[in-house]
Amino acid sequence: MRATVLVRPKQGILDPQGEAVESALGHLGFRVADARVGKVIDLEVDAADAAEAKAQVLRMCEQLLANPLMESYEVEIVG
Amino acid sequence: MRATVLVRPKQGILDPQGEAVESALGHLGFRVADARVGKVIDLEVDAADAAEAKAQVLRMCEQLLANPLMESYEVEIVG
Known part of the structure; x- marks a missing residue:
């Protein structure tokens, strides 16, 4: 089955990449x-x-894909 | 308005990060x-x-967020 995982920095966690994107835009x-x-x-x-x-x-998210201290995740099974 | 952009490596493009994740899993x-x-x-x-x-x-995708040679993108407006 095909799965899609979204891993995002949690609210309040500094995100330098996001700041760089915002500044460049x-x-x-x-x-x-x-x-x-x-x-x-x-x-x-x-x-x-x-x-x-x-x-x-x-x-997989708990063990490898996400850092639970700094990131939240969402899993969708596409089918 | 809140937007979510997904940027993915195109099919056929080498993805070392994906290979590393697959191997580690x-x-x-x-x-x-x-x-x-x-x-x-x-x-x-x-x-x-x-x-x-x-x-x-x-x-924004065309100008900065994605590299159209190597990446495809999807835009969703959340509201």
């Missing part, structure tokens, strides 16, 4: 605020159904 | 394939409506 003439940069991870999981796939991917 | 005992890592960018856009916001963010 401002220099290009765009009016933006509060830019935050995270990761999107797409992967193929070996699972019998969507529920099992989601449970597996949540464990 | 394999070492942890997960059976995964075809892992790809991209970016998620959340930002607040100054626009009158969702259509104008989307047009602006698409221009």
Whole structure:
């Protein structure tokens, strides 16, 4: 099954990459605020159904994909 | 308006970060394939409506957020 994981810096955590993006967009003439940069991870999981796939991917997030102190994550099973 | 941009390496483009994630997950005992890592960018856009916001963010993608040679992008206006 195909899964998509979104990993984002938590609110209140400094995000230098987001600040750089915001500043660069401002220099290009765009009016933006509060830019935050995270990761999107797409992967193929070996699972019998969507529920099992989601449970597996949540464990991957806890063990590797996200740093729970600084990042939040969201898992979507695409099918 | 709040926008979310997903920037992913195009098919056929080498993705060393995805390969590293896939290999590390394999070492942890997960059976995964075809892992790809991209970016998620959340930002607040100054626009009158969702259509104008989307047009602006698409221009940001072309000018800064994505490398059109190597990356594809998707824009969602959250509201």
